[in-house]
Amino acid sequence: MNDHGTAALTTYRFDFTGRNGEYFRIWVVSLFLSVVTLGIYSAWGKVRKKRYLYSHTELDGTGFEFRAAPLAILRGRVIALALLGGFALSGHVLPIMQLLFIIILLVLTPWIVVAASRFNARNSAWRNITFGFDGGILEAAKVFLALGALAVLTLGLAYPYARMRRARFIIGHHCFGDTQMRADLATGGFFLAYLLATLMLIGTMVLFVAGMAGLVFASGAANRHQPSGMAALAPVAVLYVAYIAIYAFLRAHIGNLTLNGVVVGALRCRSTLRARDLVWLYLSNIVAILATLGLATAWVTIRMARYRARNLYLTGEAAPEAFAGTATGVSSATGSEVSDLFDVDVSL
Amino acid sequence: MTAFEGVLFAGVRAIGLPVQVETHDDLVLIATPAEAPRSIARDQIRADAPIPGVARLLRLPGGELIETHAYDAVAALWPPKDISARVAFAIESRWWAAITGLVLTAGAVWLIVAFVLPLAAEPVSRRISPTVEAFLGKRTLEFLDRTILKPSTLTEEETEELEEKYARFVEGEDARSYRLEFRHAGMPNALALPGGTIVVTDELVHATANDAEFLAVVAHEIGHVRGHHAMRLVLQDSGLAVLMTALAGDAVGTTILAAALPAVLLRTRYSRQFESEADDYAFAMLKRHGQSPQAFADLMRRLRLQLHAKEESGSLLQYLSTHPATEERIQRAEQQR
Numbered sequence: 306m307n308d309h310g311t312a313a314l315t316t317y318r319f320d321f322t323g324r325n326g327e328y329f330r331i332w333v334v335s336l337f338l339s340v341v342t343l344g345i346y347s348a349w350g351k352v353r354k355k356r357y358l359y360s361h362t363e364l365d366g367t368g369f370e371f372r373a374a375p376l377a378i379l380r381g382r383v384i385a386l387a388l389l390g391g392f393a394l395s396g397h398v399l400p401i402m403q404l405l406f407i408i409i410l411l412v413l414t415p416w417i418v419v420a421a422s423r424f425n426a427r428n429s430a431w432r433n434i435t436f437g438f439d440g441g442i443l444e445a446a447k448v449f450l451a452l453g454a455l456a457v458l459t460l461g462l463a464y465p466y467a468r469m470r471r472a473r474f475i476i477g478h479h480c481f482g483d484t485q486m487r488a489d490l491a492t493g494g495f496f497l498a499y500l501l502a503t504l505m506l507i508g509t510m511v512l513f514v515a516g517m518a519g520l521v522f523a524s525g526a527a528n529r530h531q532p533s534g535m536a537a538l539a540p541v542a543v544l545y546v547a548y549i550a551i552y553a554f555l556r557a558h559i560g561n562l563t564l565n566g567v568v569v570g571a572l573r574c575r576s577t578l579r580a581r582d583l584v585w586l587y588l589s590n591i592v593a594i595l596a597t598l599g600l601a602t603a604w605v606t607i608r609m610a611r612y613r614a615r616n617l618y619l620t621g622e623a624a625p626e627a628f629a630g631t632a633t634g635v636s637s638a639t640g641s642e643v644s645d646l647f648d649v650d651v652s653l
Numbered sequence: 654m655t656a657f658e659g660v661l662f663a664g665v666r667a668i669g670l671p672v673q674v675e676t677h678d679d680l681v682l683i684a685t686p687a688e689a690p691r692s693i694a695r696d697q698i699r700a701d702a703p704i705p706g707v708a709r710l711l712r713l714p715g716g717e718l719i720e721t722h723a724y725d726a727v728a729a730l731w732p733p734k735d736i737s738a739r740v741a742f743a744i745e746s747r748w749w750a751a752i753t754g755l756v757l758t759a760g761a762v763w764l765i766v767a768f769v770l771p772l773a774a775e776p777v778s779r780r781i782s783p784t785v786e787a788f789l790g791k792r793t794l795e796f797l798d799r800t801i802l803k804p805s806t807l808t809e810e811e812t813e814e815l816e817e818k819y820a821r822f823v824e825g826e827d828a829r830s831y832r833l834e835f836r837h838a839g840m841p842n843a844l845a846l847p848g849g850t851i852v853v854t855d856e857l858v859h860a861t862a863n864d865a866e867f868l869a870v871v872a873h874e875i876g877h878v879r880g881h882h883a884m885r886l887v888l889q890d891s892g893l894a895v896l897m898t899a900l901a902g903d904a905v906g907t908t909i910l911a912a913a914l915p916a917v918l919l920r921t922r923y924s925r926q927f928e929s930e931a932d933d934y935a936f937a938m939l940k941r942h943g944q945s946p947q948a949f950a951d952l953m954r955r956l957r958l959q960l961h962a963k964e965e966s967g968s969l970l971q972y973l974s975t976h977p978a979t980e981e982r983i984q985r986a987e988q989q990r
Contacts (some may be wrong), residue, residue, distance in 0.1 A: 327706040330751040334744045337754035338737070340761045349737050353704050353745075360707045367660075367669060367720075368708065386895065394891045399792070432669060433662030433718040482667070600755075628667040 314620045317572070321614035322368075323361035323607050331357055332603040344386075348379035358606070362614050364431060365625055372435075373428035381424075415445035418475075426479055434630040440478035448474045465495035472563045481569055482630040489573075490566040498558040502551050509547040516540060546588065553583035564617065571623035577616045586612060655730060659711070659721030661685055672719055674711075676730060683719070700731035702738035705745050765896060771926070774888035778881040783848065786884060790848030793883075794834070797844075797852070805835035805855050815858065815867065822868050822942060823875065831878060833871070841956055843870050845877030845931075847884050860956060865948035869939060873949070876934030882927040889923050932982055936989040950986035953979055 335350025352375045359371040388406075395402035410417075419440050426438040452467035469492050476488035517540055557580040564576035586609065593601035619625070655676045660669040661683070675682040681698060684690035693713060701710045709727040711719040721727060733739050744750040805812065812835055819833050831849045841857035851874040853867075861867045877883070936946040957979050 324706060326748075327745075330745045330748065331704065333751045333755045333758070334741050337744070337758045338741060340758050340765075346737065349741070353702070353741060356701075357704055357707055360704075370710065390891065390895050394887075432667040433664035433716075434667050626666060626668045630664045630666070 313622055315622070315624065316575075317365040317619040317625060319614040319617040319619075320363045321361055321607075321611040322363060323358060323610060325604050325607050328354075328357055328607050329603040332606075344382075345379065348382055349375040351375075351378055358610055359429070362610065364619065367432055370430040370433075371428060372430060373424070377424075411450070414449050415442050418449060419445050422475060422478070431481070432625075432628075434482040434628060437480045438478055439480070440474060444474060465499040466492050468499075468559065469495045472566070476563070476567050482628050484570040484628055487568040488566050489568050490563065494562045495559065498555060498562065501558075502555050505547075505551045505554065509544065509551070513540065513544050513547075516543075549587050549591075550580075550584045553587055554580040556580075557583050569619070570621075570628065572619045572621035572625065575618040575620055577618075578613075579616075582612065655726050657721055657723030657726045659719040659723065662718045662720065664716050664718065669720070674719065674721070674723075683713075695730065698731065700727055700733075702733055702735060703728065703742045705742065762896070766893065767922075770889050770892045770896075771885070771923070774885045774892065775881075777888055778884040781881075781884055786881075787848035790846040790850045790883075793846050794850060794852070798836075802836040802838050802852070802854075804837060806837050807835055807855055807858060811858070818864055818868065819871055822871060826875070826938075831875060841959070843874050845874040845883060847881075849878050851875070851878065860959065861952060862955070863948070865939075865944050866952040868942070868944060869935060869946070869949035869952060872935035872938040873931045875938065876931030877927065879934060880927065880930050882931065886923060886927065890920065893920065928982070929985075932985060936986060940989070946986040946989040950983045953983050953986070 331350075331353055335347070335354055338346035339350055352371065352373055355371040355373070360368040362369050388410075392403060392406045395406055419438070419442050422438040422440060426436040429436045448467075448470050452463070452470055456462075456464040456467045469490050473488040473490050476486055476490075479486045520540065557578040560578045561576045564574045567574040590601075590605045590609075594605060657674050659672050659674060661672040662669050670685045670687065673682075673684040675684070676695065679695045681693050681695050682690050683693065697714050699712045701712070703709065703724070708720050708722055709724060711721065711727065711731070713719065733742070744754055807815075815835075816833055823831055831851055834850055834852045835858070836852055836854055838854040838856065840854065841860045842854045843857055844852040846852065851871065853870060853874075857870060858867065861870070932949075935949060939946050939949070
């Protein structure tokens with residue numbers, strides 16, 4: 306890894322300086338006051354948590370700023386929660402209604418993506434210069450729905466292309482102050498990453514089936530008992546670990562491909578995520594969260610933020626001081642909250 | 654007079670300038686190396702809500718921003734107006750307060766799950782119209798028939814005989830119409846669906862040694878129907894889902910896992926409560942009809958033996974099973990005798 310770049314290029318580092326104890330207390334207070342206020346405080350808690358994480362994510366020594374108003378988030382959260390409640394209840398009452406909900410959510414996806422991106426961008430700032438997002442709903446519909454349908458119709462063959470276009474749409478419509486961002490992405494890398502992941506998946510399945518057959522055969526030869534409960538769970542656990550490994554591989558490679566394509570003015574992103582690091586992080590996160598009944602969530606958030614920040618750089622010939630600011634407007638948090646609760650992927 | 658240092662971000666370029674801030678009563682003097690000092694009224698400047706470990710931000714009227722680590726000075730000059738910010742900051746700054754909050758959270762969640770949700774679901778379930786409940790029951794049975802239930806293999810005489818006994822047993826019980834259905838399912842079981850349909854599997858009929866045991870099962874299921882247990886479980890489940898989401902809130906990925914495990918355990922708790930309630934109803938009903946709850950205990954004991962013959966080890970899954978510890982239920986039946 307070359308941190309310094311070539312002679313003409315300067316590297317600006319991202320860093321994360323958040324501390325576990327501090328964030329844990331903010332996280333606990335958010336949880337506690339949310340429960341006490343029947344969920345109303347959760348909007349304020351979310352803003353405080355995000356402000357902590359943003360302010361400790363530093364670029365070139367200055368932290369980022371999250372400026373969203375808690376009331377905007379509360380409004381969005383109420384709408385999102387009503388949708389989720391309806392979704393949960395409809396599953397019990399009429400499964401067909403749940404299908405309807407999914408269709409409505411699907412149709413709303415372009416709007417959710419655009420609204421969430423705009424809200425998050427406008428409420429993120431660095432050195433008092435805000436980000437912006439100017440993607441249109443029609444283009445979002447094309448990228449998310451039309452290309453999504455294409456991916457389904459080609460049985461996933463077109464998925465890497467759709468994924469690339471999605472990243473290009475999200476990145477390309479972002480701006481930092483007056484500077485429009487550019488997505489310098491090629492489809493080839495996406496196809497290669499998904500091809501390798503698919504091969505790994507097939508390999509895992511073959512090994513799993515062979516292993517299971519071997520196990521059943523061996524236990525059948527030894528005695529006529531079924532394998533006991535815990536022994537039967539072991540292969541499932543192995544399979545689960547393998548899935549996480551493949552997931553980590555994809556996250557690392559797609560993450561690097563995407564972030565390395567981000568161009569902001571004269572600066573370009575460099576991302577150095579590694580699959581083996583992510584495998585370890587994901588596995589240990591799950592174990593820690595389960596072992597602490599969720600209390601390790603704060604610790605997980607901090608270590609993931611640290612890992613991501615410390616593997617991200619900006620390189621280029623210009624200094625970030627060259628960026629100029631621009632006027633900002635107000636936007637609704639509904640899209641952002643819906644995307645959070647339903648886990649709609651607007652990430653890069 | 655208070656004086657502190659900070660960095661000024663004008664918002665025109667991504668540049669921070671070192672800045673000296675001095676306050677004289679209600680006037681704030683701001684001096685940068687490049688410009689002549691300016692003075693701004695203190696109440697024209699807004700400070701963001703304080704968060705432990707986060708640099709303070711002062712917003713000047715024109716959109717400029719000063720970032721400073723002079724926490725004490727900013728706290729004294731611009732005390733947070735927002736009560737929620739004051740409370741949150743006070744707790745967040747102290748370990749003992751945060752831990753107390755955590756303990757109280759656990760207690761509050763337990764209160765909501767154990768008492769508030771069940772208490773709220775009960776009156777709501779009683780207000781659901783019988784038509785809606787009957788409709789839901791019909792849909793559920795259709796679904797079960799498509800998936801795990803098969804038509805009964807009992808002979809017509811057997812069915813008629815059981816239905817006759819059942820009719821005599823529930824006669825004059827109350828105005829509600831219960832309906833008895835037999836199905837083949839591969840294992841002894843009985844279900845109470847919303848709206849009063851009671852499904853008994855062939856295997857359970859075969860497992861009963863006498864009429865008293867069969868009627869004990871029916872009484873237990875009538876207990877479920879009378880208690881609107883199916884509807885209450887749906888309502889409590891939905892409440893639980895909303896609560897878990899509200900708690901996990903902005904959670905994505907791994908945190909969902911952490912929320913799912915307690916949710917499974919809590920659901921189990923609800924089912925167990927309903928089983929106990931239905932048992933109580935069954936014991937009382939059996940006694941009203943001059944039957945002994947001993948029949949219930951006998952049947953439970955036999956079913957347990959059958960189960961143990963199949964699954965020899967006490968597995969984790971068994972521990973998580975929805976029925977309260979069988980031994981406990983048998984003992985309760987025998988105390989009622």
